[in-house]
Amino acid sequence: MKFCPRCGNFINHKYAICPKCNFDSRKIPRKNFKNIPGSKSNYHLRPTIDIPKLELRIHDLTNIERQKLCIFPLLSYDTEIRDIARRHSEDMSVRNFFAHKTPEGKTPMDRALSANFALDNRGWLEKLNSTQWQFGENIFQTNLYDSVYLIDNIPTDYHWNDLEKIAKVTVDGWMNSKEHRENIILPLWKKEGIGVYISDDDKVFITQNFN
Numbered sequence: 001m002k003f004c005p006r007c008g009n010f011i012n013h014k015y016a017i018c019p020k021c022n023f024d025s026r027k028i029p030r031k032n033f034k035n036i037p038g039s040k041s042n043y044h045l046r047p048t049i050d051i052p053k054l055e056l057r058i059h060d061l062t063n064i065e066r067q068k069l070c071i072f073p074l075l076s077y078d079t080e081i082r083d084i085a086r087r088h089s090e091d092m093s094v095r096n097f098f099a100h101k102t103p104e105g106k107t108p109m110d111r112a113l114s115a116n117f118a119l120d121n122r123g124w125l126e127k128l129n130s131t132q133w134q135f136g137e138n139i140f141q142t143n144l145y146d147s148v149y150l151i152d153n154i155p156t157d158y159h160w161n162d163l164e165k166i167a168k169v170t171v172d173g174w175m176n177s178k179e180h181r182e183n184i185i186l187p188l189w190k191k192e193g194i195g196v197y198i199s200d201d202d203k204v205f206i207t208q209n210f211n
Helices: 051-068 079-094 106-116 124-129 164-175 178-185
Strands: 134-144 147-152 154-162 193-198 205-211
Touching: 051 164, 051 193, 051 205, 079 106, 079 193, 079 205, 106 124, 134 154, 134 164, 134 178, 147 164, 164 178
Parallel strands: none
Antiparallel strands: 134 205, 147 154, 193 205
16 A cells, blocks of 8 residues: 555555546656755655654554454564564565565565564464464555655655654554454454665555564
C-alpha cells in the first residue's frame, strides 16, 4: 500500500497512476531539482525521522488497536524480530520490489529461519496440525511527504510528514485492509518487531513481523 504524492489517496503499489487525481508518480524528477540554484522548492525542509522512535510508535499504535478490541495479550517488542523486519524493508527499497516474498521467493518464515529466530508458537501450532501463522507479516509503503505541488511538472512545495503522521497513516492503512487487520488483531501473536527504511528518494518502507 502507498499514497499518491499529490492528493494523498491510497493507491495500489502495483500502479503508478492515482485513480483519484490521475497523477503519474513516475514523472516526479526529484533528483533533478533538489540543488538547482535559485529553486523555490522547499526540499531543504525535508525532515529527519528518528527511525527507532518511529518503529516504536507504530508498535504502540498497534497495541492501541488491539486494546480497543480487547485483544490480549498486548504485543511485546522483540529486537530480533525488529532486525528481521528492518532487513526486509531495506531489501525492498534497494532492490525495488514491494512484496512479502523476495525476488528469490523467500517468505517471511524463510527469513525468520535464516536468522535463526526461535519460533515461540511452533509447538502450539503443531498441536493444531497447522504450519500457518508461525511468523506473520504486514508491509506498507508511503512517502516522507503527504503531497507535493508541481509547477511545470517540477515539485516545488512539499507537505512533509512528521513521525506521528507516518506512524498513524501506516497503522490506519493496515486496519483498513482486511488481511492486514486480521494480522494485527490475531490473539495468537505474542510479540512483534517493526522495521523501517527510508530511501534517498523519500520512500518509506515499513515491515511488521509477528510471532
